Amino acid sequence: MTPRIALIAHDKKKDDMIALAREYADFLRTCKLCATGTTGGRLIAEVGLTVDRKHSGPLGGDLQIGSMLVEGNIDAIIFLRDPMTPQPHEPDINALVRACDVHNVTCATNLATAHLVLSQLQAVSRSEGAA
Numbered sequence: 001m002t003p004r005i006a007l008i009a010h011d012k013k014k015d016d017m018i019a020l021a022r023e024y025a026d027f028l029r030t031c032k033l034c035a036t037g038t039t040g041g042r043l044i045a046e047v048g049l050t051v052d053r054k055h056s057g058p059l060g061g062d063l064q065i066g067s068m069l070v071e072g073n074i075d076a077i078i079f080l081r082d083p084m085t086p087q088p089h090e091p092d093i094n095a096l097v098r099a100c101d102v103h104n105v106t107c108a109t110n111l112a113t114a115h116l117v118l119s120q121l122q123a124v125s126r127s128e129g130a131a
């Protein structure tokens, strides 16, 4: 089954997200991707991925992705949060991470976990392809 993955990064983590997406670009091209607005714009422009862009995080993008997740339309979230910078939409961020826990959806909030999640999803997808 095609993995449905949401990609979100706070401003100071966007370069990490781009580097991560480049590393997994071949796999991510086989996935159904969505992202918050600015993150998605960079993934499209700099990595060449096809991404369903939602609003920017501070304008409700996290909530839009949360809604998709609650509807059962997201399999995993890579959410590179910046724990050192206060965000104006902190309640939205917490709501999205909470929704992942409520619905038992994979949620990687740092780079180390993001690598583990993407490498595992990639391995599963390769083994399904070989089956």
Ligand SMILES: O=C(CO)COP(=O)(O)O
Pocket (backbone or CB within 6 Å): 008, 009, 010, 011, 035, 036, 037, 038, 039, 040, 055, 056, 057, 058, 061, 062, 093
């Ligand atoms: O703020 C964000 C997530 O909380 C990310 O939004 P952008 O991708 O639009 O910068």
